[in-house]
Amino acid sequence: MSTHINDQGHAFLKKIAFSATFGAILFGYDTGVINGALPFMSRPDQLNLTPAREGMVASSLLFGAALGAFFGGRIADAKGRRKMLLILSVIFFLSTIGCALSPSFEVIVAFRFLLGIAVGGASVTVPAYLSEMSPVEGRGRLVTQNELMIVSGQLLAFVMNAILAVSFGEAGHIWRWMLSIATIPAVCLFVGMYRMPESPRWMVRQGRIGEALEVLKKVRDEKQAVAELEEIQTNIEKESSKKEVKLSELGVPWVRRIVFIAIGIAMCNQFGGVNSVMYYGTQILQNAGFSTNAAIVGNIANGIISVIATYQGIYLMKSHGVRKLLMLGFITTMICHIIIGTSSLLFSHEAFFPYFILFMTVMFMMCNQGLIAPTTWLLLSEVFPMRLRGMGMGVAVLCMWLTNFVIGLTFPVLLSIVGLSGTFYTFACIGVVALIFVKLWVPETKGRSLEKIEEDFRAYGATDEEKAKQYIERI
Template identity: 50%
Template structure:
């Protein structure tokens, strides 16, 4: 029997105490994902109320929406390196403070300049969380359950977006005529930020990070809290062996990309980041209310209807988590890309051919829901999971940080350009652009994305080396 099968079978037999402890740690850490989702989704409902208060133009509207994303790109790039240097747990605690500061700054902003600056700060926290939380969860998880554990962060992201849509619709419906109601929409994010800061003081550091920094005894004790005794010892020996092998080299850096197998994995990671975003998902998550208004809904009706996008995102993520325990990552990614591209094509055609009005509004709403079912049920959970898996330990923070930097920069380009494109070439032609990009994403996924299901992180590293012809030490 192969070691892969052995790890999968044994890890699934963790004792109840260890499973419950891992579950508690997971829910605490994924408050970072909840903040990620809330802070990216709340702008959807808050923007219509900001326009008059802050005097927004089409350009400054795009700037307010995209400034968080721009900051997130650099938060992700720095976050990976900082997590490698100072530890995953310690840096998530720091992120909770940055979340709090950025949220208060944006909620109290007197004008566009302070709003953009505060959302840049908030973006640093969102970007850092998008790197650190999946890495942290992947390094804590047993191989057989890594898919389900890591993708709970995606569940929390879409739950945060649903909370943002719902609270914005509620506040907008009850107090829409009140001056500055958008400030109350934004300030709600302080609550999970405080919860994350408190909760992370009661969870352990990643055993793989500890081993990589020579704290083998502490790493073993952490594993013993997360696994049964036999499994903890077996996994510890594997982690220790890989850590000692990596310590023979200097700390990982871009110079390591001279090795062909590392360069290939690095480029695949960047590609995964790009194809997750060029579906145009965040055009719907950030501007869903405006899309529905253009389609034929009134502002308040669009705010309420937009909740459907949040609901389907949460429901689809539950399905995605279930599928990841039973289906390979690569086929899920391909099905998701085909589904989203088809839905975008249909949105473009409906926008072009159906007259403006309630019927067109409901057709586009049903198609955005279909789009999000494929995006949040397949593409997003697979992308975040695979980015946390494919990079070797010595390059995990750097590799994921660089990949997520690219992801956020593509997100920034989409969120900044979407309202400008809608104004310049109409909504239908804007979605046709995303269809062309979706076809390119399908080709990339089919040709270059590997399968990672059922392997430990250490086994994946050895497999990638072997596939490139690099001898195992």
């Protein structure tokens, strides 16, 4: 369904994206800041962390995020996307303060876990909200702004880490200031979402038809708003016999296929190794030969290229299908993995080697953040039916965060056992599996409404008798 948006509608959509994606900035900042904070946090006069405890501090957020993603999706289905984001903003603020003031290892792990719940909830709710607010033609661009703001948050973390480390590195407590900066976007998220409307699709499900139409009119012309409202209502009426969303519904054959695809996409995204660079980029560059401060500064390059690449990814999705971009992303990142692994075997003692590894990690981040990451979040926000979107995304992103947790916890061990080359060869092998998975299972969603995507999935799982009945009904 083609949708015309006037200038006022474009302006309102920009306000929606600007407000909601503060949740994505917090997602990015809170996952990226630990990269530079850990070396200072681990000092004997601070929290005196061992390597194992460093891993716990870094990964406790990821475990919390897994739970936050799963339960956050269900709460968003029940209470609404807007209200969920307001709740998350408060959790972000309070847990950030708790992390910054933590007096011990146990306390910071607890608050990082709580912070992770907010991060996980935002990782599900923000793209779902943006997807449901946007028209068909603009959905890819609007939803992928979520990924743009995630990488912008990570870049902000890397820049602030470098500035504080270089300027005040002698002050052991500088890590507390690194962490506390996240309170600012938390306040912005609350203030921004307080003024934004609820998702029209969620309001239709609650019987608030008039309010939903008014929201649609703000981002579509009136004729298209009415047509889209009717499409949403028709889709919801098909499911009216099921009043309560149950976890068992994810086992319905056609829904099970969606869940399998979504979980596969989510896990492939993480096993590609992107967050090993985000969380342990300092260690990777130190392993290649950089000093600690040089490694922290070098991480800024990864942050900058991530932002640039995400912009490029948004542009590419205007003219290319998301499935094609996802496949290209796994091919190019796999090539980067092989080059890093091979160069580590052949040139590790050369003077240029640290700079070459920095260059290749930047190339890897460019391919991942420009091709894989934005398409992953877009697909996850598109493939689930409306009434199961929160729960379905919760399950998929739960698996994503658990995979992320495993990578965050085991990467230092893998690096110490098999070295830089073995680690990245492992990622390359996973890339082959991911490429095959996308080729065989992932559908193209470009240019199709959320309701049309759902209809096609339903048709795929229908029996011949059901398909014949559906055909007759259409006639």
